[in-house]
Amino acid sequence: MQIGELAAASGVSAKMIRHYESIGLLPRPARRDSGYRDYGPADLHRVKFVRRAKDLGFSVEQMRELLRLWADRSRTSAEVKSLALAHVADLEHRAEALAEVAGALRTLAEACHGDDRPDCPIIHELERR
Amino acid sequence: MQIGELAAASGVSAKMIRHYESIGLLPRPARRDSGYRDYGPADLHRVKFVRRAKDLGFSVEQMRELLRLWADRSRTSAEVKSLALAHVADLEHRAEALAEVAGALRTLAEACHGDDRPDCPIIHELERR
DNA sequence: CTGCACCTTCCCATCATGGGAAGGTCAAGC
DNA sequence: GCTTGACCTTCCCATGATGGGAAGGTGCAG
Known part of the structure; x- marks a missing residue:
């Protein structure tokens, strides 16, 4: 899926998705030969997570921490x-x-x-x- | 009075006083030979007005409007x-x-x-x- | 004369977001 | 095949209110 579709499906603008990538909140996705970003379902899942955290008023730094906690199976x-x-x-x-x-x-x-x-x-x- | 004293007396930082001047919210004050800004009691009055408006959550543009209304004797x-x-x-x-x-x-x-x-x-x- | 506190302007940073320019890619329709 | 329009890329700039800091000038007290 390309960035526009990801944006529409997640409710986060393409502009912000690129921004989140640039600050390391989202991983750098695969690229097609054209240079277009190419996303999969796991990416959508992650971007939706970010959007819900944003809707709950979390800052980018807090989202970073939440993502870390999400990924960490051993955290309490x-x-x-x-x-x-x-x-x-x-x-x-x-x-x-x-x-x-x-x-x-x-x-x-x-x-x-x-x-x-x-x-x-x-x-x-x-x-x- | 110079800017530091005005800042202390008004509760608005010197940095912000210069900023407000640059965007036309405060008039350009007289300058001494040294280039230092030179303020009088009327300036303090105005900066205090701005600070109270700021404390009431007014934006710069709203403050601009409030200052206009303050100065306008014929407004209702x-x-x-x-x-x-x-x-x-x-x-x-x-x-x-x-x-x-x-x-x-x-x-x-x-x-x-x-x-x-x-x-x-x-x-x-x-x-x- | 030195030191220190103060002042000047200028540039840069924040935070989250968007606008827009210049240019490349792709698919659909003729 | 070629055009058109929608999409994508990167890069720079803007917001609003505020501050940090650099480089340099001023003014006063010891």
């Missing part, structure tokens, strides 16, 4: 769980930070009458001395 | 409120997306016994065919 589930939980904590922290900022700004905006007058508590807060 | 509070609420919606959306992903991964991780055995539902989910 505790290792995987620990990586996942650390990532969950990070995600939750970021979500909370965003929600906090959103809440603060919403409070400010709600105090703004939002009419034709220029006076506005949002601007007022921003320009506080 | 409705204009400001509308920009703020659009941003709040965006922040809330991103926070929710992160929280959702975190929740999904937490559920997976909680299903993992996390012991010495290799079997792991997290990996299992990632490698789903």
